[in-house]
Amino acid sequence: MEDAPFTIPGVNECLDLMEQYHMLPNIKDHSIVVTEVAGVITNGLIAAGYDLSLETVIAGALLHDIGKTACLDNDDDHAARGLEICLAHNLKTIADIVAEHVILKNYAPQNGFAEKEIVYYADKRVNHDKVVSLEERLDYILERYGMNNEVRCRAIKRNYARCQDLEKRMFSFLSFDPADISELLIAQQSILDQNKKTQQSAQGR
Secondary structure (H helix, E strand, O other): OOOOOOOOOOHHHHHHHHHHOOOOHHHHHHHHHHHHHHHHHHHHHHHOOOOOOHHHHHHHHHOOOOOOHHHOOOOOOHHHHHHHHHHHOOOHHHHHHHHOOOOOOOOOHHHOOOHHHHHHHHHHOEEOOEEOOHHHHHHHHHHHHOOOOHHHHHHHHHHHHHHHHHHHHHHOOOOOOHHHHHHHHHHOOOHHHHHHHHHHHHHHO
16 A cells, blocks of 8 residues: 555555454444544534545544554553554555554644644544543543553643643634534444545546
């Protein structure tokens, strides 16, 4: 697969990579819900006038945990492992999103919104395969990864403070609120289904 300037891996290619790297069913389910959340937000920001690539967001969201299975039995950084996997497949644009889905390294509020920020935020809104608030997700992360370590907990809280700022900025331009996302996912056609139909139509031309 190539990630040329205007080529992003499609849904089926992403699903194939999930299989190739033995993504566990629960991680796959989580990634699909993250993709749906990210897609709703991306479409909303595009409607608000922002120049964003829905295809890039979908691929980045589907693959954001591509390195997780390999890191389950060790202390390796799954975002870093995911970066390596994406680069090994020449997916440079997606690699940047995967690398920063846990912690944004270059957060620039003055520069509008980037695809990696949407995936980063969407990941924080999905606990396992359920859409939750940032506060609920933070509580879970603190309990699971904070380990009652003050330094670790402080770092987690700093990261979520950045995500809360991003949420406030994004939703000031959206026509719905953070609490509306679950209902929107139920009411609207799946982002993945829409994307597959678009790709099939394009291939049939």
